[in-house]
Amino acid sequence: MTSFVALKPHLQDAERVAQLKQIEAKLREHEFPPQLVVENTSYCNLKCIHCSHKEMKRPNAHMDLELWIKIVAEVGRTAPETELWPTFYGEAFILGDRLWERLSIADASGCRNLVLNSNGTLLLRNDNIEKVLDSPLKRFIISLDGLSRATFEKIRFRAKHAQVYPAVEKLLQRRAERGQSYPVITAQFSVMKDNAAEAEAFRTFWSERGAEIKIRPMMEWTATGSVRSETIIHDTQMRIACPWAINTMAIHQSGDAVACAVDYEGRFTVGNVRESSIKELWGRLGQSLRRVHLNHEWDKLPELCRGCGDWQVAGAQYDDAQLPGTRPFWIETI
Secondary structure (H helix, E strand, O other): OOOOOOOOHHHOOOOHHHHHHHHHHOOOOOOOOEEEEOOEEEOOOOOOOOOOHHHOOOOEOOOOOHHHHHHHHHHHOOEEEEEOOOOOOOOHHHHHHHHHHHHHHHHHHOOOEEHHHHHHHOOOOOOOHHHHOOOOOEEEEEEEEOOOOHHHHHHOOOHHHHHHHHHHHOOOOOOHHHOOOOOEEEEEEEEOOHHHHHHHHHHHHOOOOEEEEEEEOOHHHHOOOOOOOOOOOOOOOOOOEEEHHHHEEEOOOOOEEEEEOOOOOOOEEEEEEOOOOHHHHHHHHHHHHHHHHHHHOOOOOHHHHHHHHOHHHHEEEEOOOOOOOOOOHHHHHH
């Protein structure tokens, strides 16, 4: 697989272009979203240099519990193996004990593929390490993006290396002491010019401590804010159907169903889950978004998609270790 570490533009690398075409060739329609990203909170305590959350203009708020219950009831009833993310744009641990209550509700509703992401800054508070390990999570992804203190704190602005790194190490140690396999603990690294030189050392460091490693290219969050990547080219004739548009549905804390998991501002919506079912909203996305992508009708794309180059960063590198049910559903296409 092509390495992302070299920071070469994706579309200037023949192997990477072939990989993107292979990913597209295996895209297909699904009756229900195979990956559902639900924003239980839009609050975040960091201002990372590669994330558009710091520029987000819509309100910071928590999702109503009743709305979450409605969502997980439909997922558990209709597609229990859907990869369900309880948050994405915000930091999950800001919810406090409400996070664990909502995970328990999802589990009781029949949701079997819960995936949580975090920046790790609140792991040492409120017994969160034990709560992670007691939870029904299949995967727990911690975005770190740097090995050295200087790199980590530059990229993950406001986070402290001396707090986050020991917390993640303790989490891995406690999981080993408890003799459990789930949740898989994933150390994530988004490659950019500020950290590329540390990627392999990061991989070694966290592999030795029992984490799964995920190396992925940095995205631009639809390029509607200030975040830009050296590896994404916007002036290009080559294009594939966006894997996020085809495989993912995202619901904001308000209940709005938006274009995809990187439509952080909610510039494209097809309705609200308060008034419609997930399956109905997924069908509307199929007509207005997925069909256009799959048919390569680029001139009919919504404005949000036309300027977005994040399809070029599809596909992450994972290490070899794995447990059943812990790989992203699309990993077989890589």
